[in-house]
Structures are given as structure tokens and as C-alpha cells.
Amino acid sequence: MLSAPIIFSLIFALILVLLVKGVYHRSVIAMLGALLTVACGLGLGIFDMDDVAVFISSNSDTILLIIGSMILCESLGRAGLFQYIGLNMVINIGRSIRWFAAVMLILTVILAAFLENITAMLIIGALTLSLERRLEIDLSDLICYEAIFTNIGGQMLMISSIPNLVVADSFNIGFSRFAIIGIPLSLILMVISIYMVAKRLKSSPLKESLDIDPWSAVEDKSVFYRSIAIFVTVIVLFVLNDIIHIGMGLIAIGGAVAMLILSGEDPESVFRGLDWGTIFFLISFFVIVGGLERSGSLAIFAQSLSGLFQLMPAFAYAFNLLVCGLASAFIDNVPITITLIPVTKYIAANLGLDTEALAWSMIFGANLGGNFTPIGSPSNIIAIGMLKRKGKNISFWEWFRKYAIFPCIHLFLAGLYTGLLVVT
């Protein structure tokens, strides 16, 4: 008969295979995995239903933070804030295509820092398509670069992506601390990548300067100002949380409630706009990983890795970075990070490594590795969809050939940066 660690590992492997194949929605696959985990756990007497509740409730702050942030960003998007910022930035695009591309890519990083990747890409992509028509130039390449840049912005702040939230919460990295470490690397990667993009683009002049009224994207100015006030308050409270210790989840939910009351937006319509699939996906994965942990599978895996890293402990940082990076190119980065968290904690304690640096290597890998392939991140998939709509198909290999150089350089620099964190 199969032992418990093997059974739970097989469930995990099955879920990963289904995620890679993409036959069903990722949340459905994760829910199936959670169901199998619970059934096997109860059947084998490894845990009971109270334990399942603990698997979820021990991550309640992360779940609340994600739901709160989603409501805040959805409301801000409806108020037109991000469209307003985008239109304001492109008014003065200058007369060169290189300058224009640089402005759009900086805007992408800013949007991705505050919004989830999907929404950031939808806004920047929609703006690019509209400008393409207006300026009568082909911006297909720029759309792909924007997708890549959303993942650079996605590691800037704690609220920029789900892996950031999950890892920061598990390793007690506060909002300010996250920004202090995350922003410099993102800026370095942004500048270098803009230089690379500029070198690839032909230096051609733009036909016209744009006469755009940014306010036309805002339906109600009072809602717009109220939404900004609430958002700024939430960010200030996030920063102050290191002192006041209210809990990031509670602050985000408080901000979301304030937004729903004061913004004047219809709550039903805001709720409909939320990405519930991600929330179910996340909760299900907390159960799957809880089962893996209880069955002893993760302990066995961590012990094997510890044995390997004992010879060369520094390899543990590179391992986290590369495993998260390469796996994110094919699978959603959330399950990878959730699974590696307990393993990383075990290895750090066992080998006396810098726990926070290990956490950072996971964050960098999870965010940047998705750019290797067109299916590695949701923004890449959206970019491909936008190109398809324009009648342009980009194959897996074409993406890899043209754009894989970016994550290669990004991961290399992130590795050096992690090394600096360990040394300092």
C-alpha cells in the first residue's frame, strides 16, 4: 500500500499536470486537488475537518488582504484613476517612437505596482491599441514588451502580486520593508529593459502630438477624488502597520468597505468585477499544501534538499530563484510559492541561512520567470490575445526567441541583488 507522503505527492503532481495542460479553469483544478487532499487526509486519519479549517484560517490575513485589495483596485479602476493617469502621461509623448515606448513602459510598471497584472495589462493594452489607431503606427511589439514590464512592476510593492502577498505574510515582511527592497530592483530592471527595448525599436518620428482630455475617462469627479482619498489612506495605514500592527488584511478590508460606502459605486457591480477564481484557487491551494505538510511529504522533500545544500548553502538562494522562475514559465506562480514556503522555512532553520533573502529569491523568481513563455503570466496571455485580435499570431517559440532574453537578464540581476541582501 502507498504511504501517505506518496499519496499526497501524487495528488500534488496530478494538480500540477492539470494546471500545465490547462484543461479546466485553474480554480476548478485547485478545488479538485483540495477535495482529494481532504478526502485522503480524512480517510487515512492524518487530519480532521478542524485541521482543514486551520489550513485556511492560518492564512486568513493574506486572504482578507487579497479580497480587500481587489475591491479597492476595482473601485479605483471604475472611478477612472488609472485611465486618467495613463492619458495624462501620453499627452506629452514627444515626437519619437522611442520616447513614446519609454513613457508607455514606465506607465506599465506604475500600473502593475498598484494593480494585479491582469487589470494593469488590460488598461495599458487598451490604451496602446487606441493610440495605435490614432497615431497610425504598428505597436504590436510594444504590447509584448508591456506584458513583460507588468511582471517587473509586479514585484515592486507587497500588494503588486499574489506571490508577494503570500510570501510577505508568511515571512513577516512588512509593507515598508517590502517597498525598500522591491522598488530599487524593479527600477534597475525597468531602466535596463527600457534601454534594451529602445535599442530594438527603429528611431522614427511620430506623426502628431496628441490632443487628449484625460478627464474624459472620469465619469464623476467627486467619486474620483473620494476614491483617491481612501486609497491614499489605505497606503498610509499599510506603511504605518509596522508600528500600529492592525493587520494588513483588516486595513485592506476596512478600505474596501469605506470605498464601497463612499465611492458611490454599485457594490453588486464591483463584486461582479472581482477575480473570484483567484481567491478560490488560493484557498484551495492552502488546503493542498496543508495536506502535503501534514502527510510529511514536504518534510521529506526539505530534508533531501537540506542534504544537497549542506555542501554549498549559497545554492539554496539560487535554487529558490531558479525553481520559482522556471516553474512560473509554465505553471501559475502561486502554487509554486505556496508549496516552497514551508520547504524554505525548514531549509533556512536547518542550515542557518538568511530566511528573508530566501523569501526574496522566491518573490523575484515567481514574478520574473513568467516572461520566458507566452503562457507564463496572465499579462502575456492577454498580450497574445490582443495581437490575435489584430490578426497577428505569435507562436510559443517566437515569443521565446524574441523575449526570453529579458527574464534571463532579470533573473541574473535578481540573483546578484539577492546575494547583496545576504551579504549586507
Add this chain to the structure above:
Amino acid sequence: MSKNGELPKKFEEIHSKIEKAVTPYITVKIVMPEGVDKEEFLKLENNDEFLQALNGFVKRWLKRSIKQSRKDEAQN
């Protein structure tokens, strides 16, 4: 979101708002006049020449109405 390149519904919502800001447009419903061929009428939606003519009409209309409102102001 599917991996086969379908864009989420949210995209249309965002795109139409931005499109309106970048290249302002209005959507007008023109009811089919009596006595015209239905098929020919429906084809007008994608007829560049017709759309160009409409564009010219809008310009002339706005020019005329601005002139008229100035005249009215002067009289009052």
C-alpha cells in the same frame, strides 16, 4: 481567462472608455427610412464613403449651429 487568446469581457469596457478619450466618437442610431432597400441600408454601416460624408455633415452642422447660437446671442 483562456489560454487560446480570448480577451476577458472587462477589456471591452476599459477599451471603449479609453477609445472615447483618445479618439472621441458618438454612437448614433439611424432608423431605416421608408422606401429604401434593407440590404443596401444595412451595408452603410461599413461604407467608408458614407461615413466620410456623415463626418462632413457633422462638421457643417456644428459650424452652422455655432454660427446660429452666436447670432442669437448678439440679438439678445
